[in-house]
Amino acid sequence: MLQKTLKKIFDRDVYIVDITRQDWLRTNSIGGWSLILNKVEKKIFKIFKEKGSKKVDLIGHSSGGIILRLFLSKEIFNNKIYNGQEITSNLITLGSPHKAKRATSLRKYVNEKYPANFYKNINYVSIGGKLNLKSKQTRIITKYFAKSFYKSISGNNNEDGDGLVPLSSSLLDGSQKIIVPNTAHSNIFGKNWYGESSNISNWYKEINWE
Numbered sequence: 532m533l534q535k536t537l538k539k540i541f542d543r544d545v546y547i548v549d550i551t552r553q554d555w556l557r558t559n560s561i562g563g564w565s566l567i568l569n570k571v572e573k574k575i576f577k578i579f580k581e582k583g584s585k586k587v588d589l590i591g592h593s594s595g596g597i598i599l600r601l602f603l604s605k606e607i608f609n610n611k612i613y614n615g616q617e618i619t620s621n622l623i624t625l626g627s628p629h630k631a632k633r634a635t636s637l638r639k640y641v642n643e644k645y646p647a648n649f650y651k652n653i654n655y656v657s658i659g660g661k662l663n664l665k666s667k668q669t670r671i672i673t674k675y676f677a678k679s680f681y682k683s684i685s686g687n688n689n690e691d692g693d694g695l696v697p698l699s700s701s702l703l704d705g706s707q708k709i710i711v712p713n714t715a716h717s718n719i720f721g722k723n724w725y726g727e728s729s730n731i732s733n734w735y736k737e738i739n740w741e
Contacts, residue, residue: 536728537590540735544582548574550595558594564637565609567595568602572613579618588621588740592725593696593716594638596624596657601641603650616650620741623656625725625734626716628696629703632686648705654741658734659701660693660714662721668713669694673720694720709737 537545548570557563575587591599599622601608602615628634629642648655664674673694681697682688690697695716702708711734715721723730 533726536726536731540728540731544578546574546578558598558637559635561609561637564598564601565611567598568608568611568613571599571602572615575615575618586618586620588623589615589619590623590625591627592625593627596622596627597629597638597641599624600645600649603653604645606644616653619653621654621656621738623658623738624701624703624706625658626660626693626696626701627657627703628684628700629657630700631684633683647703654739655703655706656709656738657701657703657706658709658711658725659696659698660716660725661691661698661710661712662694662715663713664694666713666721668722669715670720670722673715677720692716693725707739709734 534545534547550567550570554563554566557566578584578587589599602613603619603622605612605614605616628638631638634642662669664677677692677694678688680695681690681692685697685699690699692698693701693714693716698710711730713723714730715724718724
């Protein structure tokens with residue numbers, strides 16, 4: 532469904548990297564990150580072989596956006612070099628916790644090793660949601676716990692965010708920053724999330740594509 536929506540709005544080929552729930556549960560380890568990075572690489576080179584393309588635009592949601600920042604690296608990670616910066620034009624992140632007071636070791640590694648818009652040949656775009664916690668669109672769990680989530684990430688519970696990630700974290704330094712109103716981190720947090728067709732249309736139109 533999301534793939535069809537993106538394809539219709541973008542008016543170009545769109546591919547989804549198949550990440551299972553089990554894969555995602557392993558992302559607290561280096562091996563788990565490598566597994567996803569390898570899947571991203573495999574998908575891209577399959578596209579290149581089929582389409583004859585040489586460049587891609589990457590979109591990552593939540594921690595996926597941070598993993599894609601690492602994919603750009605031309606240095607060794609877990610005995611492998613991905614060097615995605617050579618084959619990427621635009622990197623778009625959706626609700627990604629780029630900065631966190633108590634980040635996991637791997638997120639901290641990416642932010643310290645490749646801070647902000649590290650590769651200047653890449654157009655970084657960070658998109659953050661601004662959710663009204665009193666809205667009928669907001670889930671009950673979000674109404675009660677969003678402020679706690681924000682505080683655990685940024686240290687400040689008195690700021691705006693998508694119900695999980697505060698804007699101070701999702702908007703990457705040096706990137707093109709886009710704030711989308713009434714947007715939840717996922718449909719667990721609210722009825723209107725980054726992947727809703729109306730939202731995709733809104734943030735897509737604001738991107739300065741390269």
